[in-house]
Amino acid sequence: MEDFVAFDFLLLEIDFIVTTFAIGKGNSPKIFDVGVWYFCLNGTSDSGISVTFVDKDGEEQHIRVPVGMSMLEAAHENDIELEGACEGSLACSTCHVIVMDVEYYNKLEDPTDEENDMLDLAFGLSETSRLGCQVIAKPELDGIRLAIPAATRNFAVDGYVPKPH
Amino acid sequence: MQNVVILQARKWFSRSLSSFSSNPLKVCVVGSGPAGFYTAEKMLKAHQQAQVDIIDRLPTPFGLVRSGVAPDHPETKIVINQFSRVAQHEQCSFLGNVTLGSSISLSELRKLYHVVVLAYGAESDRSLGIPGESLKGIYSAREFVWWYNGHPDGRNLDPDLKNTDAAVILGQGNVALDVARILLRPTAELATTDIANYALAALEESSIRKVYLVGRRGPAQAACTAKELREILGIRNVDISIQEVDLRLTPADEEELKSNRIKRRVHELLSKAAAKPRTAGLNQRELHFVFFRKPDSFQESEDRTGHVSGVHFEKTVLKGDGPGKQIAIGTGEFEDIKCGLVLKSIGYKSVPVDGLPFDHKKGIVPNFRGRVLSDTSGDPTLLEEGLYVCGWLKRGPTGIVATNLHCAEETVLSISEDIEKGMLISSAALPKPGREGLLQLLQDRDVRIVSFSDWEKIDSEEKRLGSSRNKPRQKLSTWDELHKAALE
Ligand SMILES: Cc1cc2nc3c(=O)[nH]c(=O)nc-3n(C[C@H](O)[C@H](O)[C@H](O)COP(=O)(O)OP(=O)(O)OC[C@H]3O[C@@H](n4cnc5c(N)ncnc54)[C@H](O)[C@@H]3O)c2cc1C
Ligand code: FES
Numbered sequence: 228m229e230d231f232v233a234f235d236f237l238l239l240e241i242d243f244i245v246t247t248f249a250i251g252k253g254n255s256p257k258i259f260d261v262g263v264w265y266f267c268l269n270g271t272s273d274s275g276i277s278v279t280f281v282d283k284d285g286e287e288q289h290i291r292v293p294v295g296m297s298m299l300e301a302a303h304e305n306d307i308e309l310e311g312a313c314e315g316s317l318a319c320s321t322c323h324v325i326v327m328d329v330e331y332y333n334k335l336e337d338p339t340d341e342e343n344d345m346l347d348l349a350f351g352l353s354e355t356s357r358l359g360c361q362v363i364a365k366p367e368l369d370g371i372r373l374a375i376p377a378a379t380r381n382f383a384v385d386g387y388v389p390k391p392h
Numbered sequence: 393m394q395n396v397v398i399l400q401a402r403k404w405f406s407r408s409l410s411s412f413s414s415n416p417l418k419v420c421v422v423g424s425g426p427a428g429f430y431t432a433e434k435m436l437k438a439h440q441q442a443q444v445d446i447i448d449r450l451p452t453p454f455g456l457v458r459s460g461v462a463p464d465h466p467e468t469k470i471v472i473n474q475f476s477r478v479a480q481h482e483q484c485s486f487l488g489n490v491t492l493g494s495s496i497s498l499s500e501l502r503k504l505y506h507v508v509v510l511a512y513g514a515e516s517d518r519s520l521g522i523p524g525e526s527l528k529g530i531y532s533a534r535e536f537v538w539w540y541n542g543h544p545d546g547r548n549l550d551p552d553l554k555n556t557d558a559a560v561i562l563g564q565g566n567v568a569l570d571v572a573r574i575l576l577r578p579t580a581e582l583a584t585t586d587i588a589n590y591a592l593a594a595l596e597e598s599s600i601r602k603v604y605l606v607g608r609r610g611p612a613q614a615a616c617t618a619k620e621l622r623e624i625l626g627i628r629n630v631d632i633s634i635q636e637v638d639l640r641l642t643p644a645d646e647e648e649l650k651s652n653r654i655k656r657r658v659h660e661l662l663s664k665a666a667a668k669p670r671t672a673g674l675n676q677r678e679l680h681f682v683f684f685r686k687p688d689s690f691q692e693s694e695d696r697t698g699h700v701s702g703v704h705f706e707k708t709v710l711k712g713d714g715p716g717k718q719i720a721i722g723t724g725e726f727e728d729i730k731c732g733l734v735l736k737s738i739g740y741k742s743v744p745v746d747g748l749p750f751d752h753k754k755g756i757v758p759n760f761r762g763r764v765l766s767d768t769s770g771d772p773t774l775l776e777e778g779l780y781v782c783g784w785l786k787r788g789p790t791g792i793v794a795t796n797l798h799c800a801e802e803t804v805l806s807i808s809e810d811i812e813k814g815m816l817i818s819s820a821a822l823p824k825p826g827r828e829g830l831l832q833l834l835q836d837r838d839v840r841i842v843s844f845s846d847w848e849k850i851d852s853e854e855k856r857l858g859s860s861r862n863k864p865r866q867k868l869s870t871w872d873e874l875h876k877a878a879l880e
Binding site: 317 | 467653654657
């Protein structure tokens with residue numbers, strides 16, 4: 228047990244050193260990624276959390292998102308093509324993202340009824356789908372990976388059978 | 393063999409010359425609803441040299457976002473901001489007041505542009521084909537929605553809401569729920585929306601207390617979404633009535649719900665609402681969900697000749713199995729509901745224009761991923777060169793605004809593939825007049841175009857009129873008013 232605590236503590240210390248190093252050196256994103264978790268908890272940095280968007284073609288974009296900012300805003304600030312037809316007012320479902328790792332999905336608060344109502348209508352809905360405008364950056368989400376669903380493929384698969392009345 | 397050679401040559405042409413900016417690809421999109429704007433946006437992204445013109449028969453852009461989406465859904469209309477940015481793109485123009493089929497024909501447009509994308513929606517209605525359907529007091533939901541949303545062609549509907557206490561709405565989809573909500577919602581809450589002023593006045597004087605939402609099938613098959621249902625169940629001072637026996641699920645229903653998240657959540661909401669204790673008539677208004685009834689005929693009023701006084705329904709049971717496959721069969725038992733207003737919400741229908749292949753059965757343009765096919769045989773090789781389709785005209789009248797985004801992605805992908813494969817004559821090999829040619833032709837015909845900046849004049853006038861009444865806008869809703877504001 229003691230060993231475990233010591234190990235954990237060690238990790239924290241290393242992280243802290245790495246972080247300080249990263250700040251001092253400026254912007255080496257790799258090193259920065261490791262350290263930011265503790266740094267944010269300390270509340271001494273607003274450099275945000277690390278978020279990866281994986282686009283329709285599977286290409287990755289790594290960005291930093293300030294705590295408190297929605298993934299939709301973050302995507303737009305970084306020129307990532309995430310649609311947001313209703314500009315975050317929970318009325319369109321175009322900002323649909325898939326959280327690629329269940330562990331991160333579980334760190335999110337449950338979707339409200341209103342978010343679920345819009346998710347109902349999202350294309351390519353999956354078990355870990357969320358609306359990008361409703362996912363707000365917080366320290367625990369550091370490292371989260373979000374996939375933007377490949378709409379065209381889903382669209383073709385879904386097909387469109389007119390509903391009988 | 394010869395074909396292959398031509399195809400190869402075309403391919404070479406388009407590849408080597410498609411980036412030639414002096415002869416840009418000229419694209420015309422017909423219809424400025426979500427399908428039209430999303431198509432324009434995706435085209436401009438995929439083909440940076442392209443010139444995209446969007447024509448619309450109205451002086452106002454945005455299609456059903458302006459004239460369909462309910463006035464109390466302002467958040468849904470925010471997408472107008474995105475569409476406006478597209479219209480302001482330097483290679484894009486909006487040309488309002490231009491009607492395909494009368495201002496200009498399809499064959500003329502195809503001569504002027506390399507690519508024509510039809511996205512003109514669905515401006516007609518399915519009909520029931522039962523006796524009494526033409527009685528006064530019976531309208532399609534489309535007409536009623538146009539009326540309360542200030543569409544210039546809906547202005548004169550003038551539905552009588554004062555001589556009856558009951559309205560029957562046929563259908564239980566989202567549009568049905570929209571019109572029911574507008575009839576039931578306290579008018580004080582509607583007063584601060586962009587609802588047409590004459591509609592607000594008529595609703596303020598409305599004597600309608602009971603609204604029946606009637607479906608052929610059961611709660612497990614209701615075509616609405618949870619969002620709309622939650623909203624209508626939450627209206628203040630309305631008693632909700634749902635027969636609990638109707639909510640019982642058969643094994644086939646259970647199967648259906650298991651595979652459909654939307655239907656499952658809708659059924660849950662209905663069950664919760666049914667279980668809620670009723671306020672025993674304390675509320676002024678009532679909403680009745682009526683399941684397992686199919687309209688058989690409309691009854692004529694005895695004291696108001698030519699006017700509807702009720703609907704004669706046949707009770708139904710479900711037959712057939714497999715998710716979505718259960719159909720309503722009449723039982724031979726009948727029941728009437730008295731009412732002075734009937735709104736048919738059984739589906740919009742597209743109308744063809746001259747020279748356009750059309751599938752009358754499905755009410756859509758036959759297409760393969762947005763490429764217009766020459767006939768309805770389904771053979772994907774019989775293509776109408778340079779002609780594409782998107783939105784409700786392509787898929788039929790279902791889906792939300794966002795559905796058209798994916799629909800446009802598919803159509804634009806098909807266009808790009810066709811250019812890449814040389815299936816489409818390249819703009820460099822055959823320059824086309826595009827906008828200039830269109831403007832010339834319309835000028836010769838005395839068609840007064842409403843540009844996007846003309847629309848902005850309408851827009852600011854509407855906002856100005858609205859601001860004094862605490863409304864986001866007060867819609868101009870006659871052709872005259874619209875033209876006057878645009879010309880100012
Ligand atoms: C009552 C109602 C409420 C809705 N509410 C919502 C909602 O709350 N949320 C949501 O997401 N979706 C909603 N929808 C769905 C959404 O509006 C549609 O999915 C969408 O508008 C369809 O887009 P479209 O571009 O194919 O057609 P439309 O939006 O109908 O656009 C067609 C355009 O073509 C023009 N046009 C027609 N004929 C011609 C011609 N001959 N020449 C030139 N132009 C022509 C029309 O003027 C119109 O501007 C609603 C739909 C309805 C009917
Ligand atoms: S941006 Fe519309 S729901 Fe998120």
